[in-house]
Amino acid sequence: KYPNVGGGWIEAKNSRGEVGLVPEDYIEVCSGFRKWLLQRRHAVCVYSTFQKLGTSNGNDPWAVFDNNASGGVSNNWAAQPEGTETGKTSSNAWHSGGHVHPQAYQGAGNNSNKPVLDYSVGPVWAYPDYQLDCVVADPKKGSKMYGLKSYIEYQVTPTTTNKPVNHRYKHFDWLYERLLDKFGSAIPIPCLPDKQVTGRFEEEFIKMRMERLQGWMSRMCRHPVISSSEVFQLFLSYKDEKDWKTGKRKAEKDETVGVMIFSTIEPEGLPDLDLTEVEQKCEQFNRFTRAMDDGVKDLLTVGNEHWKRCTGPLPKEYQRIGKAFQNLSSVFTSSGYEGEAALTDALTAAGKTYEDIAQMVAEQPKKDLHFLMETNNEYKGLLGCFPDTIGVHKAAIEKVKEGDKLVATGKITTSEKTAMSKRASTMSYALQAEMNHFHSNRIYDYNRVMQQYLEQQVKFYEMIAEKLRNAHSQFTTM
Amino acid sequence: KYPNVGGGWIEAKNSRGEVGLVPEDYIEVCSGFRKWLLQRRHAVCVYSTFQKLGTSNGNDPWAVFDNNASGGVSNNWAAQPEGTETGKTSSNAWHSGGHVHPQAYQGAGNNSNKPVLDYSVGPVWAYPDYQLDCVVADPKKGSKMYGLKSYIEYQVTPTTTNKPVNHRYKHFDWLYERLLDKFGSAIPIPCLPDKQVTGRFEEEFIKMRMERLQGWMSRMCRHPVISSSEVFQLFLSYKDEKDWKTGKRKAEKDETVGVMIFSTIEPEGLPDLDLTEVEQKCEQFNRFTRAMDDGVKDLLTVGNEHWKRCTGPLPKEYQRIGKAFQNLSSVFTSSGYEGEAALTDALTAAGKTYEDIAQMVAEQPKKDLHFLMETNNEYKGLLGCFPDTIGVHKAAIEKVKEGDKLVATGKITTSEKTAMSKRASTMSYALQAEMNHFHSNRIYDYNRVMQQYLEQQVKFYEMIAEKLRNAHSQFTTM
Numbered sequence: 001k002y003p004n005v006g007g008g009w010i011e012a013k014n015s016r017g018e019v020g021l022v023p024e025d026y027i028e029v030c031s032g033f034r035k036w037l038l039q040r041r042h043a044v045c046v047y048s049t050f051q052k053l054g055t056s057n058g059n060d061p062w063a064v065f066d067n068n069a070s071g072g073v074s075n076n077w078a079a080q081p082e083g084t085e086t087g088k089t090s091s092n093a094w095h096s097g098g099h100v101h102p103q104a105y106q107g108a109g110n111n112s113n114k115p116v117l118d119y120s121v122g123p124v125w126a127y128p129d130y131q132l133d134c135v136v137a138d139p140k141k142g143s144k145m146y147g148l149k150s151y152i153e154y155q156v157t158p159t160t161t162n163k164p165v166n167h168r169y170k171h172f173d174w175l176y177e178r179l180l181d182k183f184g185s186a187i188p189i190p191c192l193p194d195k196q197v198t199g200r201f202e203e204e205f206i207k208m209r210m211e212r213l214q215g216w217m218s219r220m221c222r223h224p225v226i227s228s229s230e231v232f233q234l235f236l237s238y239k240d241e242k243d244w245k246t247g248k249r250k251a252e253k254d255e256t257v258g259v260m261i262f263s264t265i266e267p268e269g270l271p272d273l274d275l276t277e278v279e280q281k282c283e284q285f286n287r288f289t290r291a292m293d294d295g296v297k298d299l300l301t302v303g304n305e306h307w308k309r310c311t312g313p314l315p316k317e318y319q320r321i322g323k324a325f326q327n328l329s330s331v332f333t334s335s336g337y338e339g340e341a342a343l344t345d346a347l348t349a350a351g352k353t354y355e356d357i358a359q360m361v362a363e364q365p366k367k368d369l370h371f372l373m374e375t376n377n378e379y380k381g382l383l384g385c386f387p388d389t390i391g392v393h394k395a396a397i398e399k400v401k402e403g404d405k406l407v408a409t410g411k412i413t414t415s416e417k418t419a420m421s422k423r424a425s426t427m428s429y430a431l432q433a434e435m436n437h438f439h440s441n442r443i444y445d446y447n448r449v450m451q452q453y454l455e456q457q458v459k460f461y462e463m464i465a466e467k468l469r470n471a472h473s474q475f476t477t478m
Numbered sequence: 479k480y481p482n483v484g485g486g487w488i489e490a491k492n493s494r495g496e497v498g499l500v501p502e503d504y505i506e507v508c509s510g511f512r513k514w515l516l517q518r519r520h521a522v523c524v525y526s527t528f529q530k531l532g533t534s535n536g537n538d539p540w541a542v543f544d545n546n547a548s549g550g551v552s553n554n555w556a557a558q559p560e561g562t563e564t565g566k567t568s569s570n571a572w573h574s575g576g577h578v579h580p581q582a583y584q585g586a587g588n589n590s591n592k593p594v595l596d597y598s599v600g601p602v603w604a605y606p607d608y609q610l611d612c613v614v615a616d617p618k619k620g621s622k623m624y625g626l627k628s629y630i631e632y633q634v635t636p637t638t639t640n641k642p643v644n645h646r647y648k649h650f651d652w653l654y655e656r657l658l659d660k661f662g663s664a665i666p667i668p669c670l671p672d673k674q675v676t677g678r679f680e681e682e683f684i685k686m687r688m689e690r691l692q693g694w695m696s697r698m699c700r701h702p703v704i705s706s707s708e709v710f711q712l713f714l715s716y717k718d719e720k721d722w723k724t725g726k727r728k729a730e731k732d733e734t735v736g737v738m739i740f741s742t743i744e745p746e747g748l749p750d751l752d753l754t755e756v757e758q759k760c761e762q763f764n765r766f767t768r769a770m771d772d773g774v775k776d777l778l779t780v781g782n783e784h785w786k787r788c789t790g791p792l793p794k795e796y797q798r799i800g801k802a803f804q805n806l807s808s809v810f811t812s813s814g815y816e817g818e819a820a821l822t823d824a825l826t827a828a829g830k831t832y833e834d835i836a837q838m839v840a841e842q843p844k845k846d847l848h849f850l851m852e853t854n855n856e857y858k859g860l861l862g863c864f865p866d867t868i869g870v871h872k873a874a875i876e877k878v879k880e881g882d883k884l885v886a887t888g889k890i891t892t893s894e895k896t897a898m899s900k901r902a903s904t905m906s907y908a909l910q911a912e913m914n915h916f917h918s919n920r921i922y923d924y925n926r927v928m929q930q931y932l933e934q935q936v937k938f939y940e941m942i943a944e945k946l947r948n949a950h951s952q953f954t955t956m
Contacts, residue, residue, distance in 0.1 A: 450824065458947050465939035468939065
């Protein structure tokens with residue numbers, strides 16, 4: 001596959017398509033799901049998830065949009081007209097010229113910091129020119145406290161620097177918590193692969209966890225808002241232990257968390273959105289995610305049953321067919337009748353063929369169904385986050401709809417109402433960008449996984465046909 | 479397939495390879511198992527079965543070899559030295575120059591009436607130059623007694639005369655009884671397909687019965703002793719109702735039944751067989767048929783389970799996979815997101831493909847497993863007859879072994895002992911001819927059925943691969 005030019009050097013192509021010589025030792029040949037995950041990073045568009053909302057500072061002007069906030073929040077909201085700085089985080093949150101901005105889907109390379117509305121697709125995040133990704137590889141057993149404590153450490157290599165860093169599962173979990181706190185209100189952050197205590201050091205488990213961590217990291221890398229965040233960059237490319245420790249402390253003190261994240265998004269130059277339209281879109285997306293959740297779960301149920309059959313009773317049956325043919329062959333051999341060697345040899349070969357098929361059937365799910373299941377499992381996780389995200393937005397919209405009444409009863413001023421609308425509009429832009437991110441990734445992922453599934457299925461049935469053709473040719477026409 | 483030359487005439491080839499024009503209406507396109515059965519008649523060698531022994535006349539010189547005969551038979555045996563005519567049937571039975579003779583396997587066309595021992599294969603029946611066969615077809619509902627009694631009548635057309643005769647199931651059953659009475663001691667006569675009272679007029683049942691009657695008749699035709707017998711010829715080619723009735727009465731009065739059949743076989747010019755060698759061969763064949771019986775039953779059990787899976791849970795599962803894909807496709811269609819028609823169309827197509835596969839899986843057993851099962855069922859029937867056939871011979875051999883003692887105690891004379899040995903020798907020649915008939919047919923049948931099974935299996939998996947390839951091509955690489 002890789003042309004070996006000698007002297008320990010191999011000609012290889014990187015993800016940017018550049019060809020060059022690399023030391024042989026640097027090459028890791030990937031196969032199966034890992035290979036597929038690594039290929040997937042070339043997606044044009046990309047996506048992410050979330051689960052529960054981080055709690056936000058009661059003083060911040062976004063608190064009203066926090067789903068978890070109590071009924072008293074409206075007072076906070078009313079007390080914070082636009083531009084007034086009351087909380088220590090409000091200034092840098094709302095006005096910061098951060099890197100998180102929705103942007104029109106006008107092709108890669110648009111570096112504008114403003115969210116632009118493209119009426120063909122709707123608001124989308126600003127995607128970077130270069131798609132970040134990383135490789136999670138090389139799990140190694142490490143130990144601490146003179147060997148009293150063992151753990152598995154994975155090598156994480158970002159495609160930008162190609163400089164690997166090491167992380168344990170608990171570091172990934174730390175990153176997950178940070179991302180959830182910081183972006184969870186706007187972006188669904190999918191759960192990490194399950195924690196597990198028993199069997200942590202078994203090869204199969206480590207391989208599966210690595211695969212899933214790879215899938216999770218790739219999905220995070222694909223999200224422009226997450227991948228460009230300070231905490232994510234720290235995780236991927238800290239320089240040394242000291243750098244990591246310092247960065248960790250800083251990230252844990254970050255106050256731009258919960259709904260505050262919306263304050264870093266400025267839909268400058270964009271009109272406030274029509275509430276009715278936003279509500280409809282939100283409702284449609286809500287219905288869609290619920291329906292897709294059902295569809296995905298159904299596929300997972302069916303897939304699980306098929307997996308069980310393919311690895312349980314079905315190969316056992318093929319094995320028994322194979323044994324029955326071979327058994328008949330050895331009975332025939334015992335006949336003492338001359339000249340039936342051709343038949344008995346052919347029968348034995350046919351029997352062995354069915355035993356081979358039994359093994360192929362049992363091993364096939366790992367080659368195709370596995371990817372379909374993993375992808376749908378990822379989506380099940382993502383879809384489970386959406387009701388909450390959508391809930392945050394619905395609550396905000398409800399608040400704005402009460403705006404006129406609040407003004408009439410003197411609870412808020414007209415300018416406060418305008419500010420409220422502006423904020424809800426920003427949240428809606430963010431949600432729509434996230435919806436579009438989800439859809440484009442979904443289309444890419446399902447195209448990819450179905451292609452992969454069917455390709456492997458074709459190979460599987462072709463291989464069986466080929467094996468049977470061989471077995472058939474051994475019987476002689478008399 | 480058949481070149482239509484116009485005007486209602488078609489160019490066709492008969493079983494002898496002769497090409498000529500036949501009226502279009504005469505052509506019946508056969509498929510499936512029937513076609514296979516009709517093809518099978520071109521076997522080089524052929525075979526038959528039996529089940530229970532017919533009782534023989536207590537006066538005949540062969541009674542001693544009848545398994546069902548009581549202990550008093552030895553007196554009858556002793557009383558009938560060779561050549562002495564005591565029973566009315568003994569003369570024509572023993573000395574008749576009938577058409578039933580074992581003959582050396584020296585290729586077709588040997589018209590010698592004497593059994594010749596060929597040391598490479600052993601004694602074999604005299605096979606005719608032209609292999610008789612018949613076609614059972616065209617089941618028609620008939621009625622008697624002004625429509626009070628309904629029945630199904632089949633058209634039976636022998637390949638010799640090409641003149642069809644009609645027979646009901648009960649006529650086949652009558653033939654079976656005659657063959658069993660007449661040849662059952664020497665030749666296993668396989669049972670007819672089951673009698674059945676309910677559902678007799680259902681299309682599926684009629685088709686299946688016709689197939690099995692075809693299989694049974696072809697097997698009878700393949701046996702040179704049976705196919706050349708008067709009763710079998712009557713069944714196949716009676717001229718009119720009167721001819722049939724007269725022939726029936728004559729056949730029912732035939733006294734050359736039971737062990738008397740051996741008296742029509744004259745191993746002239748052949749040495750008496752060595753008893754020890756005969757015993758060994760008999761024992762080996764006994765072991766073989768028991769082992770094959772187990773093997774065949776095992777294959778039938780496995781095949782039945784596979785059949786159930788292929789027509790039950792497996793297609794249901796493929797159907798559910800298909801539905802899950804199509805369901806996901808319609809959920810995706812409801813997203814409101816632009817430009818995913820390519821994906822949803824492809825997903826729908828993939829779903830339909832799995833539904834098609836479900837149907838293919840469910841229908842496949844009829845195309846391949848069916849033949850394998852039918853053939854093994856036939857053999858199960860045949861093998862079940864052998865313990866009795868072998869038992870008759872064992873009993874005869876035991877009797878001959880007592881010969882010296884019987885002579886010493888003055889119970890039989892030396893010439894009676896010699897005659898006894900000669901008769902046992904004839905029976906052994908007949909058994910060996912039958913063994914060889916069985917083996918050569920078995921080798922032919924299993925080669926044929928395995929070829930047919932694997933050929934259909936290859937087609938099946940190739941068709942699935944092709945369908946999946948089509949489904950795969952509809953997903954677009956992005």
